[in-house]
Amino acid sequence: MKFQGRFWQWFKNGLTIMLALSFVFAFTGRFYTPSDTLPKNTRLPQFKLHKLQEKPATMTAKDLQGRGVMLHFWASWCNACKRGMPSIEALHKRFSGEHFQVLGVTGEENPQAALSYLKKRGYRFPNIWDQGGKLGSRFKVRSIPFTVFMGPDGKLVGDMTGIVSESEGAERIEAMLSKAPSSAPASYDNDESPEVRVE
DSSP, X not given: OHHHHHHHHHHHHXXXXXXXHHXXXXXXXXSSOOSOOSOTTOBEEOEEEEESSSSSSEEEGXXXXXXXXXXXXXXXXXXXXXXXXXXXXXXXXXXXXXXXXXXXXXXXXXXXXXXXXXXXXXXXXXEEEOGGGHXXXXXXXXXXXXXXXXXXXXBEEEEEESXXXXXXXXHHHHHXXXXXXXXXXXXXXXXXXXXXXXX
């Protein structure tokens, strides 16, 4: 009888923990997933990728030279991504400009699905199509949403897995911009890995 009593107590405790974790995931999009998992020597790779919304039709790493960047990896089929989109748009409106850029990155097979979603919801932050997931691979993206913060010098500042709230994103961006020199030369990843290029 004592064993049965302990068993049911363990069962109830385990069920309570699972329900709590499910509640956290439902509202944050992540189970306490650790942030800042990428190697500190990560650099912004050279790339040339199609833009979804604007002209000119392509964007390169040099277009971001001298600006801090928030790369937000997402997809239109990802429910957690959709829940976090209002925060990404708010961060774009609040910070994007001469010294900083919020940039969405989608690797969907059909980029029109992502573009239709952006238009339907009225999101205006710029997005690029990572055809084949090459850019995502360079940043070791294993789940989405996934966000990478790169400094004006092209060096990694940090990363976050899951939904990024406006307050979390703003804290990261403000800390980055407060430390960044006014005119930092970009440091691109020029190793022997293939250049991320989608024409």
